[in-house]
Amino acid sequence: VQLGRLSGTTQVHAVKIVASEQQVSPRTIYNWIALVEGLAAADRLAYLAPRPPRQRTKKEDRAKFQLFMDWLKSAYLRLESPDFAPCYRSAVTIAKQNGWPFPIQKTAKRWIDAEVPRTTQVYLRQGAKGLQRCFPAQIRDRSGLHAMExxxxxxxxxxxxxxxxxxxxxxxxxxxxxxxxxxxxxxxxxxxxxxxxxxxxxxxxxxxxxxxxxxxxxxxxxxxxxxxxxxxxxxxxxxxxxxxxxxxxxxxxxxxxxxxxxxxxxxxxxxxxxxxxxxxxxxxxxxxxxxxxxxxxxxxxxxxxxxxxxxxxxxxxxxxxxxxxxxxxxxxxxxxxxxxxxxxxxxxxxASVLKATEEQRNLWLMGQGTAKLHKHNGSLKFHGNVYHCDWMSQEANRKVVVRFDPEDLHSGVHIYSLEGAHLGFAECQQKIGFFDLEGALATAKRKRKIVKTEKILAELHTPLSPEQLSADLNKHRKETTALMETKVVKPVFPKNPGVSSFRQHSNPSVEAAQEVLIQQMVPSRKKPAKPSKRTVFKVADTPEERFSQARDIERRQENGDQVEEREAAWLEGYQGHSEYEAMTALKKAFGGDTAG
The missing domain is CATH 3.30.420.10 (Ribonuclease H-like superfamily/Ribonuclease H)
Structure with a gap:
């Protein structure tokens, strides 16, 4: 082609002549020209020499190496990150023992790289942290913030x-x-x-x-x-x-x-x-x-x-x-x-930044713990010390949060509710000597002051005395409503108790002898009889016994005998009750005295 160009022939005509002589297509001649373009004439032959085609193993032929490749991948893709060469040698040893076919080392490595993605290999050999390094870190923009946000x-x-x-x-x-x-x-x-x-x-x-x-x-x-x-x-x-x-x-x-x-x-x-x-x-x-x-x-x-x-x-x-x-x-x-x-x-x-108050400063300047105030006086026992202030008596038996200085527990504690509200400050109650008069006087003075204050508060919160309350209640007292009476009366027939005696047979001579003996034993000078003990009036439990009590009080009143004020008051109320009227009606209807 070059010689034809030198003789004045165009390149297209020269390519056609050479292609017909060599029995190839003009496109092939153009491809050869492109391979040696810009090269010296002495170097063109090496670039034009044909390379032998690669004899790659077909995918269908790789199936016979599957057992070997499975063993090799399991040995290589481990978190210990072993080198490929020792893993291949171990796999070859196992393959020879089991009669498995196996490819050469470079081919096996190329197959693993082609079949297993790089990120998967990194994860299997380096774990999750190694996998994170395969991706760029997140870029955070701080320009949208401001100082102290x-x-x-x-x-x-x-x-x-x-x-x-x-x-x-x-x-x-x-x-x-x-x-x-x-x-x-x-x-x-x-x-x-x-x-x-x-x-x-x-x-x-x-x-x-x-x-x-x-x-x-x-x-x-x-x-x-x-x-x-x-x-x-x-x-x-x-x-x-x-x-x-x-x-x-x-x-x-x-x-x-x-x-x-x-x-x-x-x-x-x-x-x-x-x-x-x-x-x-x-x-x-x-x-x-x-x-x-x-x-x-x-x-x-x-x-x-x-x-x-x-x-x-x-x-x-x-x-x-x-x-x-x-x-x-x-x-x-x-x-x-x-x-x-x-x-x-x-x-x-x-920037708009919040500043902390003095109470908020206590939150980080002190340690904290939960405790429960005394159920009666509201004092706090914490880390072997007792803390109290007057306001704590109002919060007795309450669970609280204690904030304290870990290096100085005697300086007092701040007490908060579980929700975080500041309740107050409590001083440490120092122990007083057993015979310390000054300490005892100070304590007594403090207690007197508290009692005096509470008396003033009591008068403010209770403007009416008990006498005034009683007078107001009696002034508007309603009359007692009459008791309801039943329309049906069930008669009660008491059974006469049988007469019993410890002596079944009497002997007149024996009785006379006993009477003489008793008279001899009684001294001539009789002692004055002791006054009988005053019995406390008690209302009976059954209707019959209550009616009997009423009849006995009525007889004593008729005879002019002594009747206690409580007995008379009860009788007056009982005579207006339906039970008394029913029992009186039974007495009149059937005769006899049920009280007797």
Whole structure:
């Protein structure tokens, strides 16, 4: 074709001549020209040489390798992440023992990669965490927030050995509250291990200095999910939940709680800031010899040669956190080259942030517990001490929430209802010496004052005396209605009791002898008879006995004998009763005296 072009023939005509001579189609000639275009004439033959076609195994032919491939995939796709070569060798050994056919190693690996997706291989060999790394992290936009709208907090173990005043040497833990909008560190505390006391102290410092946030982002660690902080939150799943648990500080302040995954740097922005702290603060030149490395395999050569005193450590830590907040050139969407402090200050100046009251400060400055007031006097016995104030007598036998200073139980306690309402303050009742006259006089004076006050209150609340109440009731007393009488009268026939005697046979001579003997035994001078005991009048139980009582009182009145006032009053009321009239009618109808 090239020679034809040189002789003045067009390329199309030259291709047609060559194609007819070689007995190929013109399209084939054009394809050959494209393969060697731009190449030297000496190199064209190698590019035009035909390559042998690949002899790939057809899918229907792979069925005979199925048992081998199943064993190989099960051995290779494990969480231990073994290398492919030893797994293949083990599979070949099993295949030879069982007579299975097997492909070469490269072919087996290519088949696994073609059949099992990459993400599935990662999940089987690295687990769920490895699978998460296959996808990009969620990008959260903070530009819609403002300063102190939301905060997040977490604990971090600093990679420095510190010597505490009690002689303990360990790596301290720091808890930090960070503003989500700006990234500024708002407050922090340091202790041996993460605990609710340090979390409450850091939270209280943040609220005192900057205000109450609307949202808090925590992980579900014990130091954040403790009952002092988050009891009552709807999605809190830590510790045993009881109905009488006091509501935690955050729900009481109206702060919405968001729970993040544990050890997930993608969920909490503060994890990224801790990386900055680990690089700058932990490796400060003043901590030389005390740095321990961020993992066991990264220990420096001077590991354990020094421990920093706690006071010096806290000074350097404070400087590092200050430098972290004031460093310019931050590249976040909200900072835009400014420092965290500048970003926070600009938004904070125009933000609407709630400030805590003095009563709300008690929520995080003190520990809390539930107790029950004494059922009579309302006093509180808590941690071996007794607390009381006058107002507590009105709340006797009530379950309450006690907020106290763990370091000074004698300073008194604040008492709240289970719903979170502040009831009052109670002082610690100090024990008084058994013979302490001054203490006894003070107690007696206090009791007299309380009684005097209660008398005044009693007069105010009871303006009418019992005599006035009685007079008002007697003034408007209605006449007693007559008792209802029955129209049907059932007669009662009493049975005459049989006569019984202890002596069945009398002997006149014996009786006369007994009478003489009795007369001899009686002294000549008789003693005055003792007055009979006064019996108390009692109304009988049956109708017959009551009628008999009435007849006896009537006889005594007719004869002029003594009748008690109570007996006369009862008779007067009984004579107007239908029972008396019925019994009188029976007496007249059938004769005889039923009373006799």
């Amino acid at each position: 939301a905060v997040n907090a977490d604990c971090h173990k600093i990679d420095v050995f510190v010597k505490w005043p009690d002689g303990t040497v360990n790596r301290p833990q720091i808890v930090v509250f960070q503003d989500l909008y700006s990234g500024k560190f708002l407050s922090w505390r340091v202790d041996h291990d993460p605990n609710k006391i340090m979390v409450m102290a850091a939270f209280g410092e943040m609220v005192d200095n900057w205000g109450i946030p609307k949202r808090c982002l925590f992980d579900n660690g014990l130091e954040f999910a403790n009952k002092w902080m988050t009891a009552g939150a709807p999605t809190r799943f830590r510790f045993k939940i009881r109905e009488d648990d006091p509501i935690g500080v955050l729900p009481l302040l109206g702060i919405k709680i968001h729970w993040a995954s544990l050890a997930s740097g993608q969920s909490k922005p503060i994890e990224r800031s801790f990386g900055d702290v680990a690089k700058i603060i932990a490796k400060d030149p003043r901590f030389s010899g005390a740095y321990v490395g961020n993992r066991p395999t990264a220990k420096p050569e001077n590991y354990g040669s020094r421990a920093i005193p706690a006071a010096e450590f806290l000074e350097v830590l404070e400087e590092g956190i200050e430098e972290h907040n004031t460093r310019t050139g931050r590249r976040s969407d909200t900072a835009k080259g400014r420092s965290f402090d500048e970003t926070f200050a600009e938004s904070y100046a125009s």
